[in-house]
Amino acid sequence: MNDTNVHLPEQRKGEENCHPQSTEQHIAMRAMLDRIWELSIEAKARFIAWQEGQREIAELRKKLDAHERELEKISYICRLPAFRILHKLDTWRLRLIGRPSDAHRAAAETICAGLPSPRPSQVESRPSPQAFPADELSFSPLQWQVKGEPPSDASFINLIILAACHRAGSTLLQRICNARKGTLIWGEHGAALRYISELFSPTAYFSVAAASEREQFFAQAENPNLWTANMSPKIRYVRQAVVAASAAFLSALYQQYREGHDIIGFKEVRYGRNEIGLLRSCCPNAKFLLLIRNPLNTWKSTPREWYPSLESWIRQWRNIVQDFREIAAKDAAFHLLRYEDIVAQEPKTMEILSETAKVSAEEIQSVLSHKIGGSSFSLSAADKEIILSECRQEMEALGYPITG
Numbered sequence: 001m002n003d004t005n006v007h008l009p010e011q012r013k014g015e016e017n018c019h020p021q022s023t024e025q026h027i028a029m030r031a032m033l034d035r036i037w038e039l040s041i042e043a044k045a046r047f048i049a050w051q052e053g054q055r056e057i058a059e060l061r062k063k064l065d066a067h068e069r070e071l072e073k074i075s076y077i078c079r080l081p082a083f084r085i086l087h088k089l090d091t092w093r094l095r096l097i098g099r100p101s102d103a104h105r106a107a108a109e110t111i112c113a114g115l116p117s118p119r120p121s122q123v124e125s126r127p128s129p130q131a132f133p134a135d136e137l138s139f140s141p142l143q144w145q146v147k148g149e150p151p152s153d154a155s156f157i158n159l160i161i162l163a164a165c166h167r168a169g170s171t172l173l174q175r176i177c178n179a180r181k182g183t184l185i186w187g188e189h190g191a192a193l194r195y196i197s198e199l200f201s202p203t204a205y206f207s208v209a210a211a212s213e214r215e216q217f218f219a220q221a222e223n224p225n226l227w228t229a230n231m232s233p234k235i236r237y238v239r240q241a242v243v244a245a246s247a248a249f250l251s252a253l254y255q256q257y258r259e260g261h262d263i264i265g266f267k268e269v270r271y272g273r274n275e276i277g278l279l280r281s282c283c284p285n286a287k288f289l290l291l292i293r294n295p296l297n298t299w300k301s302t303p304r305e306w307y308p309s310l311e312s313w314i315r316q317w318r319n320i321v322q323d324f325r326e327i328a329a330k331d332a333a334f335h336l337l338r339y340e341d342i343v344a345q346e347p348k349t350m351e352i353l354s355e356t357a358k359v360s361a362e363e364i365q366s367v368l369s370h371k372i373g374g375s376s377f378s379l380s381a382a383d384k385e386i387i388l389s390e391c392r393q394e395m396e397a398l399g400y401p402i403t404g
Contacts, residue, residue, distance in 0.1 A: 068309060153244075153251035156258065157283040159185065159265035159357060161291060162276065164320040165313065167301040168293040169339035170267045171373070176342070176353065179363035183263040186254060191270035193246055197278055200242045206232040247282040263358065273323040286333065287356045290324040293339035294400050295391045300379045310383055314390045321394045338398065343368065 159177065163170035177185045210230035217226050232238070254264060265286065271279070279286070295317050299310070307313040328336040335356060341349040345364065353359055388395075392402055 065309070069311060153247040154254075154282045155285050157250060157254060157265050158285045158287065159183070159263050159289070160279060160283065160286050161185065161265065161267035161289045162271050162324075163267070163269040163291040164293070164324060165298060165302075165317050166269050166306060167298050167375070168269065168291050169342065170269055170291055172339075172367070173289060173291055173337070173342065174267045175367045175372070176359060176364050177263070177265075177357040179367050180263070180357065180359045182261055183357065183359075184257055184261040184265075185263075186266040188268050188270075189253065189266060191268060191275070192249065193275050193278055194270065196246045196249060197242060197274060199245065200238060203232065203238045203241070204235050206230045207235045207238050243278065243281045246278055250282055272320050273327070276323065276327060280331075280333070288334045289352075289356065290328055290334055290336045291339060292321055292324060292336065292398060295387050295395065296379065296384060299383065299387060300377055301375055302377070303375065304377065310386060311390075314387065318391055318394055321398070325394075325397065 161170055161173050161177070171187075174185045174187065177183050210232060211234075213226070213228050213231040214233070217223065217228050217231055220226065254266065258264060268275075276288070279288075295314070298317065299313060302313065307316075324334075324336055328334040335352050337349055337352065342353075345361075345368070350361060350364065353364065354361075388402060395402060
Protein backbone atom coordinates (compact mmCIF):
# COMPACT_ATOMS: atom_id res chain seq x y z
CA MET A 1 0.00 0.00 0.00
CA ASN A 2 2.76 2.41 1.03
CA ASP A 3 4.87 1.55 -2.01
CA THR A 4 1.97 2.09 -4.27
CA ASN A 5 1.18 5.42 -2.71
CA VAL A 6 4.77 6.53 -2.94
CA HIS A 7 5.33 5.56 -6.57
CA LEU A 8 1.86 6.56 -7.94
CA PRO A 9 2.70 10.22 -8.70
CA GLU A 10 5.87 9.15 -10.47
CA GLN A 11 3.87 6.63 -12.47
CA ARG A 12 1.39 9.30 -13.58
CA LYS A 13 4.21 11.64 -14.41
CA GLY A 14 5.79 8.96 -16.43
CA GLU A 15 2.56 8.29 -18.24
CA GLU A 16 2.24 11.97 -19.09
CA ASN A 17 5.76 11.98 -20.40
CA CYS A 18 5.13 8.81 -22.36
CA HIS A 19 1.87 10.09 -23.88
CA PRO A 20 2.20 13.82 -24.71
CA GLN A 21 -0.61 13.56 -27.27
CA SER A 22 -3.05 12.55 -24.52
CA THR A 23 -2.26 15.74 -22.64
CA GLU A 24 -2.73 17.86 -25.76
CA GLN A 25 -6.01 16.13 -26.53
CA HIS A 26 -7.14 16.74 -22.96
CA ILE A 27 -6.31 20.43 -23.21
CA ALA A 28 -8.01 20.69 -26.60
CA MET A 29 -11.09 18.87 -25.28
CA ARG A 30 -11.18 21.18 -22.31
CA ALA A 31 -10.99 24.23 -24.56
CA MET A 32 -13.70 22.80 -26.75
CA LEU A 33 -15.99 22.21 -23.78
CA ASP A 34 -15.34 25.75 -22.58
CA ARG A 35 -16.25 27.08 -26.01
CA ILE A 36 -19.39 25.00 -26.13
CA TRP A 37 -20.33 26.34 -22.73
CA GLU A 38 -19.78 29.91 -23.91
CA LEU A 39 -21.85 29.27 -27.05
CA SER A 40 -24.65 27.71 -25.03
CA ILE A 41 -24.73 30.76 -22.74
CA GLU A 42 -24.77 33.04 -25.78
CA ALA A 43 -27.50 30.95 -27.43
CA LYS A 44 -29.61 31.10 -24.28
CA ALA A 45 -29.24 34.86 -24.15
CA ARG A 46 -30.24 35.16 -27.76
CA PHE A 47 -33.21 32.85 -27.21
CA ILE A 48 -34.39 34.99 -24.30
CA ALA A 49 -34.02 38.09 -26.49
CA TRP A 50 -35.95 36.34 -29.28
CA GLN A 51 -38.74 35.49 -26.86
CA GLU A 52 -38.91 39.09 -25.76
CA GLY A 53 -39.02 40.13 -29.41
CA GLN A 54 -41.85 37.69 -30.11
CA ARG A 55 -43.83 39.08 -27.21
CA GLU A 56 -43.30 42.61 -28.50
CA ILE A 57 -44.34 41.49 -31.99
CA ALA A 58 -47.48 39.89 -30.59
CA GLU A 59 -48.36 43.10 -28.76
CA LEU A 60 -47.73 45.15 -31.90
CA ARG A 61 -49.92 42.77 -33.90
CA LYS A 62 -52.74 43.20 -31.39
CA LYS A 63 -52.42 46.97 -31.62
CA LEU A 64 -52.30 46.78 -35.42
CA ASP A 65 -55.41 44.58 -35.52
CA ALA A 66 -57.20 47.01 -33.23
CA HIS A 67 -56.23 49.95 -35.45
CA GLU A 68 -57.32 48.06 -38.57
CA ARG A 69 -60.70 47.30 -37.02
CA GLU A 70 -61.08 50.94 -36.03
CA LEU A 71 -60.15 52.16 -39.50
CA GLU A 72 -62.49 49.66 -41.10
CA LYS A 73 -65.31 50.78 -38.82
CA ILE A 74 -64.70 54.45 -39.63
CA SER A 75 -64.44 53.65 -43.34
CA TYR A 76 -67.76 51.81 -43.22
CA ILE A 77 -69.43 54.69 -41.35
CA CYS A 78 -68.11 57.24 -43.83
CA ARG A 79 -69.64 55.27 -46.71
CA LEU A 80 -73.12 55.38 -45.17
CA PRO A 81 -75.53 57.77 -46.89
CA ALA A 82 -76.51 59.49 -43.65
CA PHE A 83 -72.91 60.30 -42.85
CA ARG A 84 -72.17 61.62 -46.33
CA ILE A 85 -75.24 63.87 -46.28
CA LEU A 86 -74.47 65.41 -42.92
CA HIS A 87 -70.81 65.76 -43.79
CA LYS A 88 -71.79 68.19 -46.56
CA LEU A 89 -73.57 70.59 -44.23
CA ASP A 90 -71.85 73.87 -43.34
CA THR A 91 -73.68 74.10 -40.04
CA TRP A 92 -72.90 72.96 -36.53
CA ARG A 93 -73.20 69.33 -37.62
CA LEU A 94 -70.36 69.69 -40.09
CA ARG A 95 -68.23 71.33 -37.44
CA LEU A 96 -68.94 68.52 -35.01
CA ILE A 97 -68.33 65.72 -37.49
CA GLY A 98 -65.23 67.42 -38.79
CA ARG A 99 -63.51 67.15 -35.44
CA PRO A 100 -60.88 64.42 -35.27
CA SER A 101 -60.48 61.35 -33.11
CA ASP A 102 -63.11 60.47 -30.52
CA ALA A 103 -65.41 63.40 -31.29
CA HIS A 104 -65.49 62.38 -34.93
CA ARG A 105 -66.31 58.76 -34.21
CA ALA A 106 -68.86 59.57 -31.54
CA ALA A 107 -70.75 61.93 -33.83
CA ALA A 108 -70.67 59.52 -36.76
CA GLU A 109 -71.82 56.59 -34.65
CA THR A 110 -74.63 58.69 -33.17
CA ILE A 111 -75.84 59.69 -36.61
CA CYS A 112 -75.57 56.22 -38.11
CA ALA A 113 -77.26 54.59 -35.15
CA GLY A 114 -80.31 56.72 -35.81
CA LEU A 115 -80.05 58.47 -32.43
CA PRO A 116 -80.96 62.15 -32.00
CA SER A 117 -78.18 64.49 -33.03
CA PRO A 118 -76.49 66.57 -30.31
CA ARG A 119 -78.42 69.62 -29.17
CA PRO A 120 -77.28 72.85 -30.88
CA SER A 121 -76.43 74.32 -27.49
CA GLN A 122 -73.73 71.69 -27.10
CA VAL A 123 -71.92 73.00 -30.15
CA GLU A 124 -73.15 76.46 -31.00
CA SER A 125 -76.33 78.47 -30.76
CA ARG A 126 -77.24 78.28 -34.47
CA PRO A 127 -80.24 76.03 -35.19
CA SER A 128 -79.75 72.82 -37.13
CA PRO A 129 -81.08 72.49 -40.67
CA GLN A 130 -84.13 70.48 -41.48
CA ALA A 131 -83.28 66.85 -40.80
CA PHE A 132 -84.29 63.85 -42.83
CA PRO A 133 -87.29 61.91 -41.59
CA ALA A 134 -86.13 58.51 -40.36
CA ASP A 135 -88.04 56.63 -43.04
CA GLU A 136 -86.35 58.59 -45.82
CA LEU A 137 -82.92 57.31 -44.83
CA SER A 138 -83.87 53.76 -44.00
CA PHE A 139 -82.67 51.35 -46.66
CA SER A 140 -84.90 48.33 -46.96
CA PRO A 141 -86.80 46.52 -49.73
CA LEU A 142 -89.56 49.06 -49.17
CA GLN A 143 -87.14 51.94 -49.70
CA TRP A 144 -87.21 51.61 -53.46
CA GLN A 145 -90.89 50.87 -53.96
CA VAL A 146 -92.12 53.73 -56.11
CA LYS A 147 -95.64 54.85 -56.73
CA GLY A 148 -97.12 54.26 -60.14
CA GLU A 149 -95.98 51.81 -62.78
CA PRO A 150 -92.58 50.19 -62.17
CA PRO A 151 -89.90 50.86 -64.79
CA SER A 152 -90.12 48.34 -67.60
CA ASP A 153 -86.65 48.84 -69.11
CA ALA A 154 -85.20 45.88 -67.21
CA SER A 155 -88.36 43.79 -66.95
CA PHE A 156 -86.84 41.21 -69.33
CA ILE A 157 -84.38 40.22 -66.57
CA ASN A 158 -86.17 37.32 -64.90
CA LEU A 159 -83.58 35.32 -62.93
CA ILE A 160 -80.99 36.74 -60.55
CA ILE A 161 -78.47 34.80 -58.45
CA LEU A 162 -77.18 36.49 -55.29
CA ALA A 163 -74.61 34.95 -52.95
CA ALA A 164 -73.83 35.96 -49.38
CA CYS A 165 -70.12 36.30 -50.20
CA HIS A 166 -67.38 35.04 -52.48
CA ARG A 167 -66.67 31.31 -52.78
CA ALA A 168 -70.25 30.41 -51.90
CA GLY A 169 -70.92 28.49 -55.13
CA SER A 170 -72.52 31.24 -57.22
CA THR A 171 -70.50 30.27 -60.30
CA LEU A 172 -71.63 26.66 -59.94
CA LEU A 173 -75.26 27.77 -59.74
CA GLN A 174 -74.72 30.05 -62.73
CA ARG A 175 -73.35 27.11 -64.75
CA ILE A 176 -76.30 24.95 -63.73
CA CYS A 177 -78.76 27.57 -64.95
CA ASN A 178 -76.83 28.07 -68.20
CA ALA A 179 -76.92 24.32 -68.86
CA ARG A 180 -80.42 24.92 -70.24
CA LYS A 181 -80.53 26.15 -73.81
CA GLY A 182 -82.39 29.44 -73.85
CA THR A 183 -80.98 30.64 -70.53
CA LEU A 184 -78.31 33.32 -70.26
CA ILE A 185 -77.04 34.16 -66.78
CA TRP A 186 -74.23 36.70 -66.93
CA GLY A 187 -71.45 36.96 -64.37
CA GLU A 188 -70.79 39.68 -61.79
CA HIS A 189 -70.85 43.38 -62.64
CA GLY A 190 -68.83 44.69 -59.72
CA ALA A 191 -71.78 45.72 -57.55
CA ALA A 192 -72.50 48.62 -59.92
CA LEU A 193 -76.00 49.21 -58.51
CA ARG A 194 -74.45 50.07 -55.19
CA TYR A 195 -72.88 53.15 -56.76
CA ILE A 196 -76.05 54.12 -58.61
CA SER A 197 -78.06 53.90 -55.39
CA GLU A 198 -75.65 56.41 -53.83
CA LEU A 199 -77.14 59.07 -56.11
CA PHE A 200 -80.09 59.12 -53.72
CA SER A 201 -78.32 60.67 -50.73
CA PRO A 202 -76.99 64.00 -52.08
CA THR A 203 -80.08 64.58 -54.22
CA ALA A 204 -82.47 63.71 -51.43
CA TYR A 205 -80.71 66.16 -49.15
CA PHE A 206 -81.67 69.13 -51.32
CA SER A 207 -85.15 67.73 -51.78
CA VAL A 208 -85.74 67.78 -48.03
CA ALA A 209 -83.54 70.64 -46.84
CA ALA A 210 -84.88 73.03 -49.47
CA ALA A 211 -88.51 71.90 -49.32
CA SER A 212 -89.62 75.37 -48.27
CA GLU A 213 -88.08 76.86 -51.43
CA ARG A 214 -90.11 74.49 -53.59
CA GLU A 215 -93.32 75.04 -51.65
CA GLN A 216 -93.06 78.83 -51.65
CA PHE A 217 -92.13 79.01 -55.33
CA PHE A 218 -95.17 77.09 -56.51
CA ALA A 219 -97.46 78.54 -53.85
CA GLN A 220 -96.68 82.03 -55.21
CA ALA A 221 -97.33 81.24 -58.86
CA GLU A 222 -93.69 80.46 -59.62
CA ASN A 223 -92.47 83.86 -58.47
CA PRO A 224 -88.97 84.41 -59.96
CA ASN A 225 -88.03 86.81 -57.17
CA LEU A 226 -87.83 84.06 -54.55
CA TRP A 227 -84.64 82.24 -53.50
CA THR A 228 -84.63 78.92 -55.37
CA ALA A 229 -80.93 77.98 -55.50
CA ASN A 230 -81.53 74.54 -53.95
CA MET A 231 -85.11 73.94 -55.03
CA SER A 232 -85.58 70.26 -55.93
CA PRO A 233 -88.50 67.89 -56.63
CA LYS A 234 -90.12 65.94 -53.82
CA ILE A 235 -88.18 63.02 -52.49
CA ARG A 236 -90.40 60.40 -54.12
CA TYR A 237 -89.24 61.72 -57.50
CA VAL A 238 -85.65 61.35 -56.35
CA ARG A 239 -86.37 57.74 -55.53
CA GLN A 240 -88.07 57.20 -58.87
CA ALA A 241 -85.07 58.70 -60.64
CA VAL A 242 -82.64 56.31 -58.95
CA VAL A 243 -84.83 53.31 -59.75
CA ALA A 244 -85.21 54.43 -63.37
CA ALA A 245 -81.46 55.00 -63.70
CA SER A 246 -80.73 51.54 -62.31
CA ALA A 247 -83.26 49.94 -64.64
CA ALA A 248 -81.82 51.78 -67.63
CA PHE A 249 -78.32 50.65 -66.69
CA LEU A 250 -79.32 46.99 -66.43
CA SER A 251 -81.33 47.15 -69.63
CA ALA A 252 -78.47 48.62 -71.65
CA LEU A 253 -75.87 46.34 -70.07
CA TYR A 254 -77.67 43.08 -70.79
CA GLN A 255 -78.92 43.79 -74.31
CA GLN A 256 -76.15 41.70 -75.87
CA TYR A 257 -77.31 38.22 -76.92
CA ARG A 258 -80.75 38.98 -75.54
CA GLU A 259 -82.45 37.50 -78.57
CA GLY A 260 -82.88 33.76 -78.45
CA HIS A 261 -83.04 33.60 -74.64
CA ASP A 262 -86.22 33.50 -72.61
CA ILE A 263 -84.42 33.48 -69.25
CA ILE A 264 -81.88 36.29 -68.76
CA GLY A 265 -80.15 37.42 -65.62
CA PHE A 266 -76.86 37.69 -63.76
CA LYS A 267 -75.10 36.71 -60.55
CA GLU A 268 -73.59 38.97 -57.89
CA VAL A 269 -71.90 38.37 -54.54
CA ARG A 270 -71.93 41.83 -52.93
CA TYR A 271 -75.58 42.81 -52.64
CA GLY A 272 -77.49 43.19 -49.39
CA ARG A 273 -80.84 44.59 -48.35
CA ASN A 274 -80.56 47.97 -50.07
CA GLU A 275 -79.49 46.63 -53.47
CA ILE A 276 -81.97 43.76 -53.30
CA GLY A 277 -84.81 46.22 -52.79
CA LEU A 278 -83.58 48.25 -55.74
CA LEU A 279 -83.39 45.14 -57.93
CA ARG A 280 -86.90 44.15 -56.90
CA SER A 281 -88.22 47.43 -58.31
CA CYS A 282 -86.01 47.42 -61.41
CA CYS A 283 -86.77 43.80 -62.33
CA PRO A 284 -90.38 43.19 -61.24
CA ASN A 285 -90.57 39.89 -63.14
CA ALA A 286 -87.39 38.38 -61.71
CA LYS A 287 -87.03 35.36 -59.50
CA PHE A 288 -84.14 35.47 -57.04
CA LEU A 289 -81.92 32.58 -55.93
CA LEU A 290 -80.23 33.52 -52.67
CA LEU A 291 -77.22 31.27 -52.13
CA ILE A 292 -75.57 30.47 -48.80
CA ARG A 293 -72.70 28.15 -47.90
CA ASN A 294 -71.35 26.88 -44.57
CA PRO A 295 -69.10 29.73 -43.37
CA LEU A 296 -66.33 27.35 -42.31
CA ASN A 297 -65.97 25.94 -45.82
CA THR A 298 -66.54 29.33 -47.41
CA TRP A 299 -63.69 30.96 -45.49
CA LYS A 300 -61.48 27.95 -46.12
CA SER A 301 -62.00 28.51 -49.86
CA THR A 302 -61.56 32.31 -49.76
CA PRO A 303 -58.21 33.94 -50.62
CA ARG A 304 -57.23 35.94 -47.56
CA GLU A 305 -56.25 39.04 -49.53
CA TRP A 306 -59.85 39.51 -50.70
CA TYR A 307 -60.92 40.85 -47.30
CA PRO A 308 -59.22 43.18 -44.80
CA SER A 309 -59.64 40.67 -41.99
CA LEU A 310 -61.57 37.61 -40.89
CA GLU A 311 -63.76 39.86 -38.77
CA SER A 312 -64.82 41.97 -41.77
CA TRP A 313 -65.61 38.82 -43.75
CA ILE A 314 -67.71 37.45 -40.87
CA ARG A 315 -69.67 40.70 -40.69
CA GLN A 316 -70.49 40.55 -44.41
CA TRP A 317 -71.49 36.87 -44.26
CA ARG A 318 -73.63 37.31 -41.17
CA ASN A 319 -75.32 40.55 -42.26
CA ILE A 320 -76.20 39.37 -45.76
CA VAL A 321 -77.35 35.96 -44.52
CA GLN A 322 -79.67 37.74 -42.10
CA ASP A 323 -81.00 39.87 -44.96
CA PHE A 324 -81.45 36.80 -47.17
CA ARG A 325 -83.39 34.90 -44.52
CA GLU A 326 -85.66 37.81 -43.68
CA ILE A 327 -86.43 38.71 -47.30
CA ALA A 328 -86.99 35.09 -48.42
CA ALA A 329 -89.47 34.61 -45.57
CA LYS A 330 -91.59 37.56 -46.76
CA ASP A 331 -91.39 37.53 -50.56
CA ALA A 332 -92.25 34.49 -52.71
CA ALA A 333 -89.97 35.74 -55.48
CA PHE A 334 -86.94 34.90 -53.33
CA HIS A 335 -85.68 31.36 -52.79
CA LEU A 336 -83.05 30.58 -50.15
CA LEU A 337 -80.64 27.82 -51.24
CA ARG A 338 -77.74 26.10 -49.54
CA TYR A 339 -74.69 25.22 -51.61
CA GLU A 340 -74.47 21.86 -49.87
CA ASP A 341 -78.03 20.97 -50.91
CA ILE A 342 -77.24 21.74 -54.55
CA VAL A 343 -74.19 19.48 -54.53
CA ALA A 344 -76.13 16.73 -52.75
CA GLN A 345 -79.06 17.22 -55.16
CA GLU A 346 -81.48 17.52 -52.27
CA PRO A 347 -85.05 16.98 -53.62
CA LYS A 348 -86.58 20.28 -52.45
CA THR A 349 -83.64 22.22 -53.85
CA MET A 350 -83.89 20.38 -57.17
CA GLU A 351 -87.58 21.25 -57.29
CA ILE A 352 -86.85 24.95 -56.79
CA LEU A 353 -84.22 24.91 -59.54
CA SER A 354 -86.60 23.09 -61.86
CA GLU A 355 -89.36 25.66 -61.29
CA THR A 356 -87.28 28.84 -61.36
CA ALA A 357 -84.47 28.00 -63.78
CA LYS A 358 -86.34 25.29 -65.74
CA VAL A 359 -83.34 22.98 -65.64
CA SER A 360 -83.71 19.21 -65.68
CA ALA A 361 -82.04 16.72 -63.38
CA GLU A 362 -79.84 15.60 -66.28
CA GLU A 363 -78.69 19.15 -66.97
CA ILE A 364 -77.87 19.67 -63.30
CA GLN A 365 -75.92 16.43 -63.16
CA SER A 366 -74.00 17.33 -66.32
CA VAL A 367 -72.61 20.37 -64.51
CA LEU A 368 -72.02 18.78 -61.10
CA SER A 369 -69.96 16.03 -62.73
CA HIS A 370 -67.48 18.57 -64.12
CA LYS A 371 -65.66 20.58 -61.44
CA ILE A 372 -64.11 23.82 -62.65
CA GLY A 373 -61.81 26.03 -60.60
CA GLY A 374 -61.87 26.06 -56.82
CA SER A 375 -59.36 26.83 -54.09
CA SER A 376 -58.58 25.66 -50.58
CA PHE A 377 -56.63 27.28 -47.76
CA SER A 378 -55.78 26.21 -44.25
CA LEU A 379 -58.32 26.86 -41.51
CA SER A 380 -56.61 27.43 -38.20
CA ALA A 381 -58.19 26.33 -34.95
CA ALA A 382 -58.36 29.96 -33.85
CA ASP A 383 -60.19 31.07 -37.01
CA LYS A 384 -62.57 28.13 -36.72
CA GLU A 385 -63.40 29.04 -33.14
CA ILE A 386 -64.05 32.67 -34.09
CA ILE A 387 -66.34 31.71 -36.99
CA LEU A 388 -68.31 29.24 -34.89
CA SER A 389 -68.71 31.81 -32.15
CA GLU A 390 -69.70 34.76 -34.33
CA CYS A 391 -71.85 32.86 -36.85
CA ARG A 392 -73.44 30.35 -34.48
CA GLN A 393 -76.95 31.80 -34.52
CA GLU A 394 -77.22 31.92 -38.30
CA MET A 395 -75.55 28.53 -38.73
CA GLU A 396 -78.03 26.90 -36.38
CA ALA A 397 -80.96 28.56 -38.17
CA LEU A 398 -79.65 27.23 -41.50
CA GLY A 399 -79.12 23.72 -40.16
CA TYR A 400 -75.33 23.74 -40.24
CA PRO A 401 -73.60 21.62 -37.57
CA ILE A 402 -71.86 23.48 -34.78
CA THR A 403 -68.68 21.62 -33.89
CA GLY A 404 -65.92 22.79 -31.61
